[in-house]
Amino acid sequence: MGTAHRILIDTDPGLDDAVGILYALAEPRFAIEGVTAVAGNIGIGTTTRNVGSLLAAMGRADIAYAAGASGPLRGDGIHEEAIHGVDGLGGVTLPAPRAAPDPRGATRFLADQLLSAPEGALTVLALGPLTNLALLSRDAPRAYARIGRIIAMGGTIHEPGNCGPYAEFNMAADPLAAQIVFSGPVPLTLIPLDVTRKLRANPEDLARLAAKGTIAATLSAALIQAYFTDNAERQSRPLHDPCVMLRALEPHLFGTQRMTISVDCETHLGRLVPTADGTPIDVAMTIDAPGALEALWAGLGNQR
Template identity: 35%
Template sequence: MKHIIVDCDTGIDDSIAILYALKSNKLHVEGFTTVYGNTSSMQAAENTLRLIKLAKCGYDIPVLVGANESMTGDAEPYPVHIHGDNGIGNVELPESEQKPLNEDAADFIIKKAEELKGDLTIVALGRLTNIAAALEKDPRLPYKIKHMVVMGGAFHKPGNISPYAEANIYGDAKASDIVFRAGFPMTVVGLDVTMETFLSARDITLLCKYCREENREVVQYIQSALEYYFQFSYESMGCLDNSVVHDPLAMVIAEDPSIGEYRMVRAAVEYENKEFRGMIKRDEGFIPVYDHDEILYCIRVNSDLAVRRLLSVF
C-alpha cells in the first residue's frame, strides 16, 4: 500500500486520476492539496470534495486549498475550452458536506512527510507551486519522502502550450525549476508518454457495460465529463472520440512504475526567458552543467496496459 498526497488542479483528467486513486486497493490517499491551473484552487478543492463523495472510498481524506497564483505572479486564463466553466466538463456533481481543511497546504505536505517517516509519495498533477512553497519552509523535504511523481514537461516532444513547454511546467516555471533542482527522488511523466496514451469512447462504452455495480455512478460521471474533453480533443487535434490521458497515466505510474521505461537526467526549467518559459533544460552532454541530483523521466510506456489498468479499478 502506497501512501500518497495528490497535489492537483482538478480538471477533467485530474478527476479521473483522483477517482482511480480513491478506488485502487494499492493506494491510500493521505490528502489532497489543490493549486490553480485548469481552474482556481478553490474550485479545484470543491471539485475534489465532490469526487470524494462520489467515490465512497470508505475513509476520510482532508482537502486543502493551496496556491492560486504562480511564484512570479504570472496569470493565465483558465482553459474553459478544455475543462469547462467548473473544471470538470460542466458536470454538476452532488455537493459534499465536507469542507476544505483550514490549514496551509505547504504545511500539510511537510507534516504528512514527517508523520509517515519516509513512506510518503507525492503525486503532483498540476503546477508545482505548492511543492515549491513547502520546500521554502523545509529544504529537507526531499529527504523526508519516499518518492514524487510529477505530471509535466516535454523532453523530446513539442509542448502543448508553446513550442517548447508543457502547461503544468509553464504555468509556474520558477516553481518547477526550484523543484527540479531540489534533490527529490522524482519521476517525471511528461508529454513524451502521455501524448501516446489514449482513452477512447469505445473504452468508456465497454466500461459502462462491465463496471462493478457500486461504481456505476462514478463511471457515468467519467462518461459525461469525457464528452466535453473529447470535443476539445477533436477540435484541437482532430481526434475522433478519444483523447490523451495525462494525469491518469501519471497516477497509474505512481502506483506501478513497471509499466514505463525511464532515463536518468539532470534537468532544470527555464523561467526567465519569456519565449522559452517552461522549457526543460536537460544536462545530457559529455560535460555536466548542473550539479544537483538526477531525476527519472519516462521515455516509453505500455499504453495499452496503462489504459487497462486505469479502467480495471472501476
C-alpha cells in the same frame, strides 16, 4: 495483496486530474493520506471545490483536503477554461463537498502529514503546477525532505508543447516552482507529454468503461467524453494525469531514463533544457499504452 502505497495527491482538477483521482480512490492498493489543491487548469477556489466534490462522489469525506497556492511563485497564472470548462469538469455534475477544506492550508497540512509519517513513507503524486511543493520546500524544508518520491506529470522532451511550441502546461504555469522541485533533495520521476500523449481513449473505449457501472468508471467516462464535446471529429483523447497514478502502481508499464534537466524560467517559460550539472531525475520515455489503458479501466471498475 501487499502493503498499500501511502500517497499524497497534489492536483488542479481539471478533467484528466479528476480521472486520475477517481482511479486512486477506487484502487485499494493506494492509501490516500490527503489531497491538496493548486491553481492551474482553473482557479484555486474551483480546484479546491472539485477535490471536495470528487471525495464526496466516492464516499471518501474521511480523506482530508486543503487549498494551496492561488498562483505561481512569479508572474501571472494561466488557466485552461477553454478545455476544462468554467467548472473544471466539463459540466459533469458532482455532489457538493461533504467536508470543508482543512483550515491549515496546503503547506502546513502537507508538512504535518510528512512529519507524522516515517521518513520516506509518503509518495507525492503531482498532477498540476508544482507551486505547492516548491512552497513546502521553502517554508518547511525538513518536512519536504521526508517525501519518499515525487511522481509528476509535466514537461516535454521531444514532443511539441501544449502551451506554446516548447512547453507543457504544468511547467509553463510555474517554471520557477518546477526548477525548485527539479533541483531539490527529493527523488523525482517526471512523466512528460512524450509518454502521456500515447495513453489515449476513443469513444469505443469510453463505452467499455461506462459499462463497468461503478461510480468511478461512470464518472470517468463522462469526464473524458466532455473532451470530445467541442470536437466531434476527434478520434481519441490523451489521458495525461492518470499516467502518474499508473506509474506509481504499475511501474513495469513505463521505461525511464536518467536525465539532468533545467527549466527555462526566462525566455520560453517552462521549456525543459538538458544541462551538464544539476540533480538527475527519472524521466518516463516509453509506455505500454494498451496495458496502461487496461490497468486504468480495471482500477476504475473496482467496487471499493
